[in-house]
Each structure stands twice: as C-alpha cells, then as structure tokens.
Amino acid sequence: MIVSARIRDNYAASRLLSFCALSNTGDLNYALKLFNNAQEPNSFMWNTLIRSHASSPKPCEAVFLYIKMRRHTVVPGKHTFPFLLKACSNMRSLQSCKQVHTHVLKFGLELDLHVANGLIRGYSTSNNLSDARKMFEEVPERNLSIWTTMICGYAQNYCANEALELFDQMMADGFEPNGVTLASVLSSCARSGCLDLGERLHAFMEEKRIEVGVILGTSLVHMYAKNGAILMAQSCFNSMAERNIATWNAMICGLAVHGHAKEALDLFWKLEREHIVPNDITFVGVLSACCHAGLMDFGREGFSLHGKEAGQWEDVSRLRQVMKEQNLKKTPGWSLVDGDN
Numbered sequence: 001m002i003v004s005a006r007i008r009d010n011y012a013a014s015r016l017l018s019f020c021a022l023s024n025t026g027d028l029n030y031a032l033k034l035f036n037n038a039q040e041p042n043s044f045m046w047n048t049l050i051r052s053h054a055s056s057p058k059p060c061e062a063v064f065l066y067i068k069m070r071r072h073t074v075v076p077g078k079h080t081f082p083f084l085l086k087a088c089s090n091m092r093s094l095q096s097c098k099q100v101h102t103h104v105l106k107f108g109l110e111l112d113l114h115v116a117n118g119l120i121r122g123y124s125t126s127n128n129l130s131d132a133r134k135m136f137e138e139v140p141e142r143n144l145s146i147w148t149t150m151i152c153g154y155a156q157n158y159c160a161n162e163a164l165e166l167f168d169q170m171m172a173d174g175f176e177p178n179g180v181t182l183a184s185v186l187s188s189c190a191r192s193g194c195l196d197l198g199e200r201l202h203a204f205m206e207e208k209r210i211e212v213g214v215i216l217g218t219s220l221v222h223m224y225a226k227n228g229a230i231l232m233a234q235s236c237f238n239s240m241a242e243r244n245i246a247t248w249n250a251m252i253c254g255l256a257v258h259g260h261a262k263e264a265l266d267l268f269w270k271l272e273r274e275h276i277v278p279n280d281i282t283f284v285g286v287l288s289a290c291c292h293a294g295l296m297d298f299g300r301e302g303f304s305l306h307g308k309e310a311g312q313w314e315d316v317s318r319l320r321q322v323m324k325e326q327n328l329k330k331t332p333g334w335s336l337v338d339g340d341n
Helices: 010-022 028-037 043-054 060-071 080-091 094-106 113-125 129-138 144-156 160-172 179-192 195-207 214-226 230-239 245-257 261-273 280-293 296-310 316-325
Strands: none
Touching: 010 028, 010 043, 028 043, 043 060, 043 080, 060 080, 080 094, 080 113, 094 113, 113 129, 113 144, 129 144, 144 160, 144 179, 160 195, 179 195, 179 214, 195 214, 214 230, 214 245, 230 245, 245 261, 245 280, 261 280
C-alpha cells in the first residue's frame, strides 16, 4: 500500500488500521503510526483507535484520544460514545463518565440504546447507582441489554434486594433473560457475593428448562464456589456433560479458597487423568490448596513438574502477582520461595 501510494486512500488505510488496532495478531503501535500519517483521519479511524484503547491496559488513552478528536473538530457519532464509555467503565472514573455524558447530551444521543447502555454501565462501575438508575428510567424503550446492565450494576455493588426486584420487574415486563444475560448476571453475583440472586437465576433456568452448556454451567459453578456454596458448586460441576478448563479452574479454586485442600488436589489429579491442559489459574488454585494444607513441598514439586510440562510460569514473582490479582492468600509462615535456592 505504501509503494502504490494507496496509504493515502483513507478507506484502504482505515481497513489496515482496523486490523492492526483490533486484531489479536495486530499491532496497536503500528496502527497509531498509520493514524498519525493519515492526511485527514476519518471518524472511523478515530473510533477504531478509541475502541482499541478502551480495552487496553490504559483505557485513559481512549479519553485523551477523544479530546484530541474534538480539538480537530471531528464530530463524534453514535459509535464513538459506547467505546468511550467503555473506557470510563474500565477506568471506574465517575468524573470522566459525567463529562462524557454532557457531550452525549450536546450531540443528542442520550436515547440511543448503545449509548444509554454505556452510560448505565459507566455510572454503575463507578458506584453511582443513583445516576445509573436515573439513566435507566429515562430510556423509553429498554431492550434486554439495558435491563441486564442495570441488574448487573446492582449485583456488583452488593445491592441484592434491588437486583432481585429489578429482575422481577424485567420478567413482568415480558423480558426473559437469555444465555448471555444469565451468564453476565451470574458473573456479577460471583464477584459481589450476591448468592440470593444467583440462586434465583438457577431456579429460573431449571423452571424454564434452559439448556446448561459449558458457559452457563461454568457461570453457575463459579457463582456458587465464590459464594462458598461448595456442595451446590460440586453438584453443578458433576452434572455438566462437557467442561472446559475454566470450569475446572472455578471448582479447583473454589475448593482451595474455602479450605477444601484435599478435594481441590484430588480434582487437579482428575483433570490430569482426563488429559486437560492446566493453565495459570489452575496452578494458582493448586498452590493455594497447598498453602492452606501446609503442603508446600508437594506444591513446589507439582509446580516444577507441571509448570515445565505445560509451559507455564516464568518465575515465582509472577505467581505472587497472579495470586494477588486472584485475591488468594498463602498460609502465614509458608513461603512460595524455596529458601535453598
């Protein structure tokens, strides 16, 4: 494209930029170079980069890019704000969300369902449920995504009663949750400890005879395990006809965190017998179980053997970081580092 001078064709350049910015095999830095070399970047290019930055480790870059976009007098559209609001959600920045909201109103896009959904999520993730609910109430024709986002907002902020009431209202208004909705709300219940709503969703699934595949089954196992309802988690796990590594991890980590070290280790060996390849999270669960049971010699041996076999874990410092992210704690007095080394 550079040789043929087609790089100056915005349509062709925007497609290349999109691939570099959004593809798993792309390169965001190269996308930025393409963008900076474009004579007059179109709105698609701006939106693509905002979208990419919103999901990056530095979502604030999406906000900075939007500011630059406005300084270049490029008018944002209905595709701009959902990406920008996703950045606000990932930043958990109430101030940014409010500022974006004023721009949404300025350009008359507050009733667009994708934009409204982004605003509700942005306010919810920044713990401003009053504005989230106000935005929810102002949407004249809500779809299932809008309902799901508001229910998840309550669940994530430990407002179980409000989440349950809104779930009942959604059903009364004729909206039945689908698999995506159920998985999303169950995930919120897992993160916030909202067991009541999780049980209600499970009962609904059984009542409606909703098929529980890998995603929904794993969501149930994760929700029950995180809430300490280990027997229910095991029941859901055992009833699944098909499981993936996320299912095994949810059960192993749940057992480990709640002090069932032997059961967690037994399940890990069963995973091995079924020739399922463990990943980082699996080893976090196993080592957490070893910590709880005081079996660090066994943990070091298993860590060394399986870490090399599966190509996991470059060093113990990375393990400490992952355990911190997973909110797993080692037993006091035990170290993850072999003192002889």
